Amino acid sequence: MTANNKNVYAAEPLATGTCFVAETGTTGPTNASASLNPGFTDLGNIGEDGFTESMARTTDEKKNFGGKIVKVLQTEYKHTFKFVLMESLNADVLKAVYGADNVTVTAANGTHGTQVKITKNGKRLGHFSWVIDTTDSELNSGVLRRRLGQLRLHLHRRRPEDHVRLVTNCRRGGFVTLCSQTATAPAAFGCADQPTI
Template sequence: MANPNSNNVLTGKPLATGGVLVAPLASTAPTDAKTALNAAFKGVGYIGEDGLTETADRSTDKVKAWGGDVVKVVQTDYAVTYTFTVIETLNVEALKLVYGASNVTTTAATSTTGTLQSVKLNSDTLPRQSFVFEVKDGDARIRIYVPNGQVTEIGEVTYSDEDVIATEVTVEAYRDSTLGANAIKYIDDNIFSA
């Protein structure tokens, strides 16, 4: 049995290049924690201070024998979701994530206007996409890859002079048959052997 080691305890900061990246389905997948991502992955900008929350929900039913003894536990559901808050309201990639790329139109800045965004709010189902979540602590790296994810929940948006405009996003990670999982974590402690 390994002895406790405080060097194995990590915090979860985003990489300076961004912590949440999105790409079309079937974009070239990452295979480790550090190799440069395919250019199809686009960052959605700053994420709120609460960071990224991963939830693995495993629902079960208890089967009982006559007399009340539990004799079996049957798994009925398994789901993995990721929740984070987008805070860059002017970032086109963040807008596409929250509202769907087909609902966002961008017009480049001119000599008389800034960059214009037109965003439709409608009932269209948001598309499935691939996601990468980049986490670091010192030299250690964690890359979480979701090959088939979908934004399934969007939180309330409050417009106030007391706080930034922020949108909480929940991503459902669907099971990928090739990967055999809903998501995969690549972890590299970045400590090399002698």
């Protein structure tokens, strides 16, 4: 097989949003070009580095009496996305980070503007349904890539400029990657599905 530069995908954000979250059980998309369920909320600006996706597997080697490896067991699988949610004053971002029960928004009135109260505690956060949408404008504006899955968020650290920096870990199953192309996009482009949740 010869090298084909049109198979190199460089992710860019979409004008319609890139990082969306919904309650677990919200019907997700079945392909990359379908309209997203209105139950998904756009979390706004993502940091300049975009998303870092990684997968890790740990194994346990079983040896016989002579020291020869006779079996390799997979003991753990972790699928991680790292990204920066920049809109740290956005109530939807704060609810995704701290949990909806821990964020109270008081509407503006004649004496004060909108107020947000965040309760920071050790309660375990639930899973959410996530969709990450990207495109590559150099591929004839026809290739979309959509990732979806159920993740639990973990606050990684806060930066000096007060952006919310998140590490998301998928602890059950995996993430599904969906791709779509128009008739003008390179015919050779495709994505393989990863394990489903």
